[in-house]
Amino acid sequence: MTATTIDRPAVSGAVAGAATAARDTWALIGRTLRRSLRTPDTLIMGIALPVMIMAMFVYVFGGAIDTGMQYVDYVVPGIVLLCAGYGASTTAVGVATDMTGGLMNRFRSLPMRPAAVLTGHVVESMVRNVVSTVLVVGVALAAGFRPTAGLGGWLAVAGVVALYVLALTWVAVCIGVVASTPEAASGFSFVIMFVPYVSSAFVQPETMPRVLELVARYQPVTPVTDTVRAWLTGAGEAQPWVALAWCAGVFLVARVGAVVLFRRRAG
Amino acid sequence: MAAMIETRGLRKSVGPTRVLDGVDLAVPEGSVLALLGPNGAGKTTMVNVLATLLRPDGGQALVGGVDVVRQPERARTLFSLTGQYAALDELLTGRENLVLMARLAHLPRAAVGPRAAELLDAFDLTDAADRLVRTYSGGMRRRLDLAVSLLTRPRVIFLDEPTTGLDPRSRADLWEVIRGVVREGTTVLLTTQYLEEADALADRIAVLDRGSVVAEGTAAELKRRVGSAHLELELVDGRVERLATDGSVGDARRLLALVEAEDRPVAHWRLATPTLDDVFLTLTGAHVPGAEPGAARASDDPGRRASAPLQEVAR
Numbered sequence A: 001m002t003a004t005t006i007d008r009p010a011v012s013g014a015v016a017g018a019a020t021a022a023r024d025t026w027a028l029i030g031r032t033l034r035r036s037l038r039t040p041d042t043l044i045m046g047i048a049l050p051v052m053i054m055a056m057f058v059y060v061f062g063g064a065i066d067t068g069m070q071y072v073d074y075v076v077p078g079i080v081l082l083c084a085g086y087g088a089s090t091t092a093v094g095v096a097t098d099m100t101g102g103l104m105n106r107f108r109s110l111p112m113r114p115a116a117v118l119t120g121h122v123v124e125s126m127v128r129n130v131v132s133t134v135l136v137v138g139v140a141l142a143a144g145f146r147p148t149a150g151l152g153g154w155l156a157v158a159g160v161v162a163l164y165v166l167a168l169t170w171v172a173v174c175i176g177v178v179a180s181t182p183e184a185a186s187g188f189s190f191v192i193m194f195v196p197y198v199s200s201a202f203v204q205p206e207t208m209p210r211v212l213e214l215v216a217r218y219q220p221v222t223p224v225t226d227t228v229r230a231w232l233t234g235a236g237e238a239q240p241w242v243a244l245a246w247c248a249g250v251f252l253v254a255r256v257g258a259v260v261l262f263r264r265r266a267g
Numbered sequence B: 001m002a003a004m005i006e007t008r009g010l011r012k013s014v015g016p017t018r019v020l021d022g023v024d025l026a027v028p029e030g031s032v033l034a035l036l037g038p039n040g041a042g043k044t045t046m047v048n049v050l051a052t053l054l055r056p057d058g059g060q061a062l063v064g065g066v067d068v069v070r071q072p073e074r075a076r077t078l079f080s081l082t083g084q085y086a087a088l089d090e091l092l093t094g095r096e097n098l099v100l101m102a103r104l105a106h107l108p109r110a111a112v113g114p115r116a117a118e119l120l121d122a123f124d125l126t127d128a129a130d131r132l133v134r135t136y137s138g139g140m141r142r143r144l145d146l147a148v149s150l151l152t153r154p155r156v157i158f159l160d161e162p163t164t165g166l167d168p169r170s171r172a173d174l175w176e177v178i179r180g181v182v183r184e185g186t187t188v189l190l191t192t193q194y195l196e197e198a199d200a201l202a203d204r205i206a207v208l209d210r211g212s213v214v215a216e217g218t219a220a221e222l223k224r225r226v227g228s229a230h231l232e233l234e235l236v237d238g239r240v241e242r243l244a245t246d247g248s249v250g251d252a253r254r255l256l257a258l259v260e261a262e263d264r265p266v267a268h269w270r271l272a273t274p275t276l277d278d279v280f281l282t283l284t285g286a287h288v289p290g291a292e293p294g295a296a297r298a299s300d301d302p303g304r305r306a307s308a309p310l311q312e313v314a315r
């Protein structure tokens, strides 16, 4: 210890414990939510893009696609997941911005756990996706979507979609942590936008060429879409365990990966 | 007196480059050390090691007696860092930045708001407090960045090039703020490329060049190492008379005697004292073509004028 000659009043820092760690995270969640409100374009894009794609599929291509049911009822579950995926992926840009700016050095020189910054981004993504998903479902209802699910069905769907968003958000966090620039990280959202096209989201996999059909059948978007569709409209077959296994698996790997990658980059 | 900041044989390499090559420093409590060095000297690396952002390859670094490698968490409660690049959230207001950082620094909840307001006031940011930092000028950002560092009244502050990119007026304002912090007893380690800044703020100066401290001392001690002051007189035809001086009137008279017989007007008079520029150039081996310690460079850089009007200095 060194002697100090000056009176240091009540305001002096304390080393983080478990309770303070929770408070740090809470403060950082407040930060990302504020930032989110001040960049409404992220939310607007997150709603406008799925709505435009929905309009195109329902009104332009829909008439030509035979799914054995009203096309709008077939496609909306896929659109909801596309919306959620896109919304989650934009987190990559937010994380990359924090990683490359001077702010991270400040966080790292404070007596806090810097990885709490990531949790802030994830919670912001969840909240933003609730808003955008609800709005997109609202638009879908206006466009003629007629789900048959009861309250229980809706809650189950909300749970699956939330887990899907959570898993993808952590993947986005990994991308954001390793990306050299925010621009590089933004490429991720484009990749994520394309994944649902090769799934059961827009057309039935049986109608695809053999190779694509296999890809579509065994990639995570298909069981998640099928489950959401079956629970909302009663059409097709729900695969809740496959969907949950995929989401939980991706979540776990990405969650652990994010922390490891973060330590390596920003210790 | 106990050293508040101390390094012993600090080494850090990045790839094959030795960025820090055995740095020994000791900064007594309540004093200001300026780490002076050209681009790439290792100043930021030095600060980042002390601020627990980088692990050194060897040697020891202590802040307030705490080893920053072994007990980084404890060290972080003793110092704060204002980095070379502003560490602010552009999408938050000035006040929100302060409040966020105060909470992350674990200030008691009730103290957060008042402390933020107090600092906004002290740094002349009250009017801009509720505007997004995105709309702040460079000087305002710098001030806010420093205010954030002072939230917890840290015992040690690291300032990495605090005034780079500021206009002379903002720089003078920031110097005043730093002096205020020092008056409260805080120990400061600042890096700078500006010799006048080191001269104005620091008790001691360490000249860092390619990862080593090549000289250390007070500004006066360092200046003494590069020779004495000169009186200089230039006639309109370009004839120059120079005379080493201790600043006495007798020396001025002797110089005048040398040109007594001339009837041409005098173009320049000046007292050329060695500046930190000269110290710097001498010690770091940098060369300015045609420059000779003291006088010659004075006229080509009015910002760091080496000469003072004769009458002012000769009393």
Ligand SMILES: Nc1ncnc2c1ncn2[C@@H]1O[C@H](COP(=O)(O)OP(=O)(O)OP(=O)(O)O)[C@@H](O)[C@H]1O
Residues within 6 Å of the ligand: B014, B017, B019, B037, B038, B039, B040, B041, B042, B043, B044, B045, B046, B084, B193
């Ligand atoms: N991550 C890195 N990768 C490669 N080289 C590095 C890295 N960090 C520092 N260096 C090198 O270390 C040296 C010292 O860098 P440092 O940033 O400490 O200098 P500085 O004195 O702060 O310079 P400036 O005045 O430009 O800020 C430079 O030569 C730089 O190229």
Ligand SMILES: [Mg+2]
Residues within 6 Å of the ligand: B043, B044, B045, B084, B160
């Ligand atoms: Mg630097």
